[in-house]
Amino acid sequence: MIFLDLFLSFFKIGAFTFGGGYAMLPLIEKEVAAHGWMTTEQLVNFVAVSESTPGPFAVNIATYIGSEMGGQFTAVPDWLGSFLGSLCATFGVVLPSLIIILIIAKCYLAFKNSRVVKGCMTGLRPVTVGLIGAAVLTIGQSVFFAQGFSLAPLKTAAFWCSAVLCAASAVMGFKKIHPIIIICISAVVGIGLGYLGVWG
Amino acid sequence: MKLKERLTVAWRLFVIFFKIGAFTFGGGYAMIPLIQHETVETHHMIDESDILDIVAIAESTPGPIAINSATFIGYQAAGVIGSLAATFGVVLPSFVIILLISFFLRQFMEFAVVRYAFAGIRAGVLALILKAFVSMYKQCPKGAISYLIAAAAFVLSVFTNINVIFIIIGAGVIGLITYLLSLRKEEKA
Numbered sequence: 532m533i534f535l536d537l538f539l540s541f542f543k544i545g546a547f548t549f550g551g552g553y554a555m556l557p558l559i560e561k562e563v564a565a566h567g568w569m570t571t572e573q574l575v576n577f578v579a580v581s582e583s584t585p586g587p588f589a590v591n592i593a594t595y596i597g598s599e600m601g602g603q604f605t606a607v608p609d610w611l612g613s614f615l616g617s618l619c620a621t622f623g624v625v626l627p628s629l630i631i632i633l634i635i636a637k638c639y640l641a642f643k644n645s646r647v648v649k650g651c652m653t654g655l656r657p658v659t660v661g662l663i664g665a666a667v668l669t670i671g672q673s674v675f676f677a678q679g680f681s682l683a684p685l686k687t688a689a690f691w692c693s694a695v696l697c698a699a700s701a702v703m704g705f706k707k708i709h710p711i712i713i714i715c716i717s718a719v720v721g722i723g724l725g726y727l728g729v730w731g
Numbered sequence: 732m733k734l735k736e737r738l739t740v741a742w743r744l745f746v747i748f749f750k751i752g753a754f755t756f757g758g759g760y761a762m763i764p765l766i767q768h769e770t771v772e773t774h775h776m777i778d779e780s781d782i783l784d785i786v787a788i789a790e791s792t793p794g795p796i797a798i799n800s801a802t803f804i805g806y807q808a809a810g811v812i813g814s815l816a817a818t819f820g821v822v823l824p825s826f827v828i829i830l831l832i833s834f835f836l837r838q839f840m841e842f843a844v845v846r847y848a849f850a851g852i853r854a855g856v857l858a859l860i861l862k863a864f865v866s867m868y869k870q871c872p873k874g875a876i877s878y879l880i881a882a883a884a885f886v887l888s889v890f891t892n893i894n895v896i897f898i899i900i901g902a903g904v905i906g907l908i909t910y911l912l913s914l915r916k917e918e919k920a
Contacts, residue, residue: 639803652906
């Protein structure tokens, strides 16, 4: 059943991502692809929506996917399905944190100084880097090679415009310009290019 | 603390974290300064020195930083009721806003202008994710094992269908073993 699936998937995501924010992206990307809930393109669109609305990314994406998928459940009205779906997904992503932190809060000095925790973290930080690297590749493919890898996109204006826009955004990002401003600029450029017929 | 007192603090926690959830863009790390301002400086619920511990713990436990910090501070200030109040507060604004957006986003996508905007935005978002990748690389411990774990995770994730959760658990175990071995070496030396 979709509501249980949503709860379990997001429970897994909440229980196994360390570092928050974009560290969740690789797990969400795999989980969403495995269930066919969203294309990579839709996921990237939603990252932009989430950056431009308040709140943690994990909660935003859980609520959104829950609403989209719950809304397709035919036994109840759309709005009720959406509400229940987003409730299950959000509850799922929050619950592991709640349980784990409540346990740790009682003995947090021991936890903080624990060799086991320190040791695990020396492995968990690099794994997050590797997994995000893989997500960058998947997402890059959806931006530049949406139809699969080939040389064909290299001849299109869309490819080169995206490449320049991405490079410019990266420069702005490293110059500490706020993500919302970067998103607004790329939206305006995207609209301009669209009316010039670049996106086809 | 008496129950009535506890409930008053819990209500205050809910209000504080609702505000934080409603007004911070960019999630976890962006919330820390606000959390510090509200809970330490304005309401004196926790000590200044606790903030660093809270960040450290939120980072080394699974789950979103924002939820972890809210639960932890809520517990410190008013026990289990406090942690539930703070967590519910920080989640509620996102939940309501995104639920409303989800009803419109699909219809929005039918406009050409919105589709064009998102075609540009996707290129920008790719850069933002790339930036997150670089900053996580910078925070990562340097060294042969660290690079090996990152490279192995990348390769396994791109070229195999191994569940990401097993990759994460494996990395944690390898990290633990190598850390304990290095401690033993230091003790002998």
